[in-house]
Amino acid sequence: MKFKKFSRLLFCFIFLLLSAGNLSAQTTRESLEKKRVELRNEIRRINELRSSNKQKERSVLSQVEDLDQQIRSTENLIKVTNQQANLLTNQISANTNKISRLREELEQLKEDYARMIEKSYKSKSSQSRIMFLLSSENFLQAYKRLQYMKQYTNYRKQQGDEIKLRTEELQELNADLADQKEAKDALIAENRQTRTQLEKNKKAQQDLMQNIRSKEGEFAAQIRQKQQEINKIDAQIEKMIRESIAKSNEESGSTERNVYELTPAAKALAADFVKNKGRLPWPVRSGVVTSRFGRQPHPVVKSISINNNGVNIDTDSGGKARAVFNGTVSEVQVLKGANKAVMVRHGDYITIYDNLEKVYVKRGDVVNTGQELGAVATSRTSGKTTLHFLIYKNMQKMDPADWILEM
Numbered sequence: 001m002k003f004k005k006f007s008r009l010l011f012c013f014i015f016l017l018l019s020a021g022n023l024s025a026q027t028t029r030e031s032l033e034k035k036r037v038e039l040r041n042e043i044r045r046i047n048e049l050r051s052s053n054k055q056k057e058r059s060v061l062s063q064v065e066d067l068d069q070q071i072r073s074t075e076n077l078i079k080v081t082n083q084q085a086n087l088l089t090n091q092i093s094a095n096t097n098k099i100s101r102l103r104e105e106l107e108q109l110k111e112d113y114a115r116m117i118e119k120s121y122k123s124k125s126s127q128s129r130i131m132f133l134l135s136s137e138n139f140l141q142a143y144k145r146l147q148y149m150k151q152y153t154n155y156r157k158q159q160g161d162e163i164k165l166r167t168e169e170l171q172e173l174n175a176d177l178a179d180q181k182e183a184k185d186a187l188i189a190e191n192r193q194t195r196t197q198l199e200k201n202k203k204a205q206q207d208l209m210q211n212i213r214s215k216e217g218e219f220a221a222q223i224r225q226k227q228q229e230i231n232k233i234d235a236q237i238e239k240m241i242r243e244s245i246a247k248s249n250e251e252s253g254s255t256e257r258n259v260y261e262l263t264p265a266a267k268a269l270a271a272d273f274v275k276n277k278g279r280l281p282w283p284v285r286s287g288v289v290t291s292r293f294g295r296q297p298h299p300v301v302k303s304i305s306i307n308n309n310g311v312n313i314d315t316d317s318g319g320k321a322r323a324v325f326n327g328t329v330s331e332v333q334v335l336k337g338a339n340k341a342v343m344v345r346h347g348d349y350i351t352i353y354d355n356l357e358k359v360y361v362k363r364g365d366v367v368n369t370g371q372e373l374g375a376v377a378t379s380r381t382s383g384k385t386t387l388h389f390l391i392y393k394n395m396q397k398m399d400p401a402d403w404i405l406e407m
Contacts, residue, residue, distance in 0.1 A: 039080060062382050068299045085188060085191070089184065095173055223298055223301055236338075241395060245260055245394065260348040269346055271347070282322075288315075294399065318385070321374050329361045329365040329373075338354050344373070348394050359373065360374050
């Protein structure tokens with residue numbers, strides 16, 4: 001009996017370990033599925049943007065940039081889908097082994113139970129049980145025999161319940177196994193289609209790249225000119241920030257021009273902003289990051305470096321810029337070559353929403369997280385609706401990807 005009790009305890013311990021492993025695998029699976037859905041949505045948005053721009057006169061460079069973005073997203077999707085399929089393979093293998101073990105344990109339980117039933121049948125008469133008690137040498141022995149009979153009856157019931165429980169668990173595992181195999185087959189089929197599309201995109205990109213290589217000097221000049229225009233816009237933005245700091249500090253009697261003098265309320269707001277680092281919402285409802293922060297090789301002409309003080313996000317036509325955190329509108333300006341810009345202050349942190357066609361707020365307005373600040377402008381030449389989004393701490397540039405959730 002002690003061995004049986006130990007076996008049950010050991011089984012419970014193993015079951016808890018397996019359950020913890022299954023929970024971890026389920027969490028990983030859900031995380032991968034969420035990422036896969038995000039990537040599919042991103043590819044869909046890129047396709048929609050490309051389709052809406054097909055009728056427009058767009059440069060070869062712009063077309064290759066779009067294809068490059070789509071290829072990178074598609075490759076990421078294939079990678080995530082492969083991870084999901086591999087995870088399912090491991091889960092299927094684990095469940096198959098678990099089913100095999102359960103079947104063996106179930107057979108053993110049934111054999112033990114059958115022996116108990118047979119033994120019980122042979123001594124089932126009331127007379128046999130009474131004689132078993134009456135043949136006791138003393139009261140203590142009779143009491144022990146009575147307790148043994150009760151324990152035996154309870155143990156038999158427990159064995160029956162355990163057989164039922166294991167049978168139900170086995171049925172559930174078989175159903176899970178079928179679902180997992182079906183999900184894996186669906187992922188493999190989806191990956192096959194995705195790879196076919198990827199090859200088509202790469203072929204289209206190669207054809208365009210041949211044109212670019214034959215005129216690389218011309219395209220390099222275009223990129224440099226575009227970077228000069230971006231540098232001019234960035235200079236205007238930094239001038240706007242510096243003037244805003246000076247104006248705010250003058251009101252408090254300070255001559256500092258590069259760092260905000262903070263009130264206790266502004267310090268608290270800045271602290272809240274920092275607490276939410278990495279969890280801030282996107283500045284548009286949906287979009288694709290087409291240019292990231294910092295200096296990097298151009299995605300097409302690798303010999304040329306480009307620089308971005310923020311990030312560029314392509315969004316849907318008519319897309320709205322939204323505040324990523326509570327704050328106060330400190331500036332609304334028209335930037336030469338970049339439409340309108342809204343600057344929102346969060347203590348000594350600043351978020352800037354550039355390239356707006358329309359603005360819904362004015363200087364001094366208090367805004368809340370998610371509030372619409374303006375409509376993002378659509379380029380007449382490229383057909384793209386692009387928000388230029390920046391984060392500063394005083395005059396220090398920050399990478400928005402460190403602050404925005406899953407950017």
